[in-house]
Amino acid sequence: MKKLIIKCQLIDRADFECRAAEIGLEFGSTIWQHERIYVPSDYRPNMNHPRMILRTEVRQTNQPANYTMFLKRHIEDSGVDIVHKTAVGDYTEATAMIHQLGFRKAAEVSRQRQELALDEHTKMCLDIVEGLAGSFLKIEAELAENVAVEALRREVFRTLELFGQETFIMQTYADLMTEQMQPYYLPEY
DSSP states (O other): OEEEEEEEEOSOHHHHHHHHHHTTOOOOOOEEEEEEEEEETTOOTTSOOOEEEEEEEESOTTSOOEEEEEEEEEETTTTEEEEEEEEESOHHHHHHHHHHTTEEEEEEEEEEEEEEEEETTEEEEEEEETTSOSOEEEEEEEOOTTSOHHHHHHHHHHHHHHTTOOEEEOSOHHHHHHSOOOEEEOOOO
């Protein structure tokens, strides 16, 4: 599936939560996620390489963890990611397969996340990421076949504006942990 993924560091989390409550939006309970991010052995920055992500997720402490594997590839010119995911039954075997495919571990990211589905194709995630200051809002919008990327991008930017945000971030959380954040101002439409 193709996804447009835009995130921002919240200016004021309390203000964001008030605005969300005013329009009847309520985020779900907190989920703990830990991701190991793998890149190809010949990975070089600024190249369009796929990333393998092995996620451990705990939704309830009295339930076992769930494991999911993602393959993500960013389409540079469009700002869209191609995302494939599958459930993993054996974490150790999945890790071994990733290494056998020639991928190496590049980063680990742990976060507390609350999710909210805006519709069947769009969700918002409110994240607190270990090692990064503040809270982040991430919007993941699935790109339907008959929708132009620019139209979807405008819709996501309008959503950010609705919540009082002025900038967005294109970097992954793993990149933000090793690089300086590069925020971009939302365009005016």
